């Protein structure tokens with residue numbers, strides 16, 4: 001049920017983000033989802049791509065510091081209150097969301113959110129119990 | 144292995160007798176041949192005959208780097224130019240270079256001390272030494288070279304630079320001993336890794352690293368990445384070159400100073416007062432066997448302390464601790480004395496932080512601002528911003544706690560800090576005084 005997310009350390013310098021996306025494009029790697037968290041000095045770029053190993057090798061080669069983290073892709077009903085329902089379940093189970101961001105599938109009418117939990121197994125269990133669809137990792141990379 | 148049992152394991156009493164005899168003869172010679180020392184002695188109101196004991200040494204004024212510059216190029220030589228067979232010079236990063244000369248006997252003395260040093264660091268006759276110290280005016284390359292030949296080992300005079308080729312040589316020639324600056328050793332490890340070569344498959348057993356300050360943490364990193372036992376070597380061209388002091392591989396705890404050739408003292412860098420054993424201060428050397436270029440109470444600017452405790456290796460020569468900074472590298476930040484080495488040890492205490500950092504000092508609105516740039520490697524990186532911020536806070540707080548100075552920590556991408564193939568650039572001081 002887990003999805004492997006890559007993260008890249010970036011200094012807050014003009015053009016750094018574009019450099020990463022252009023390196024990945026050159027290597028023919030497709031970015032499925034992306035979120036940038038930053039401070040005044042540095043940023044952490046989080047990525048879901050269609051070829052993790054190739055992306056890691058390519059970026060490391062270019063001197064970037066790369067991390068790998070397991071995250072969870074959750075289907076969200078595309079109507080008012082869709083996301084709220086999920087957050088309610090998590091809140092009731094006292095599961096902390098470290099961060100989340102949207103994932104836009106190329107097909108289908110459902111929205112997908114990427115969640116980063118500390119207690120990942122517990123989170124997946126609670127969501128599944130409450131009939132929330134947690135998307136299989138292998139499916140996410142090519143969705 | 145102890146190469147010169149007679150001198151290296153001498154009792155303190157015998158050693159002091161040798162030192163006094165050699166000191167007096169050196170003083171006599173410089174007083175006869177070097178006008179600079181004649182002036183210096185006269186200004187202090189002393190004559191060579193006044194030096195009756197080792198303790199009398201402290202009556203003689205210090206010799207400073209500036210004195211060597213003022214006597215550029217040959218003014219400090221104590222023999223006629225005809226007797227000089229070799230010249231070396233130290234790089235003049237902050238002004239004029241200093242020039243040193245050697246007689247044939249000096250070259251031989253130096254080779255013997257380097258042979259002793261290599262032996263103390265683990266080398267023997269059968270070893271192949273990959274010598275990556277630069278050859279040229281810098282004493283590192285030729286110092287190791289002559290010592291290796293004197294020891295009877297085989298030396299590969301690869302010198303510095305062209306790292307890719309060095310990796311091929313290491314793979315094909317099967318060297319067993321590596322001699323290099325510690326930062327270049329780490330650079331070799333990086334390039335080897337990029338080329339897909341593991342040090343596990345190479346034949347290195349020992350590495351003898353020096354010519355720049357390094358830390359215990361760097362030793363651990365070098366030993367792990369290069370798969371060898373790493374020892375520290377110390378020297379400076381003004382005194383003789385590398386081979387003034389060496390760490391034994393048995394203890395790896397401080398460098399034995401070849402006291403039958405050099406008399407060390409530790410002084411307070413501000414008052415000039417001689418400090419007792421164990422106290423940290425500036426290292427001062429008097430050379431007592433050099434013919435061409437003897438120095439009397441030469442201030443090295445290196446900060447360390449002396450340890451007279453007996454060593455497990457059997458050598459009786461006193462040990463100097465790792466050089467922990469330069470008295471002229473000392474930064475004064477809002478009135479607080481800060482050595483880059485202190486910041487380095489604080490960084491190294493934090494799990495996962497690598498010794499790649501740089502200090503940038505600016506003066507903003509008349510206030511000193513010290514920025515500590517730290518490279519983010521995989522071990523400390525996190526996908527969560529708050530963890531990286533926690534790392535920044537931890538470094539800031541530790542520095543504040545240990546050194547009493549507020550700094551701004553900036554996390555930077557790997558390899559953004561200037562890491563030259565020779566020496567790492569640790570401090571950038573942008574203050575206009």
Ligand SMILES: [Zn+2]
Pocket residue numbers: 390391393394399454455456457458
């Ligand atoms: Zn020892």
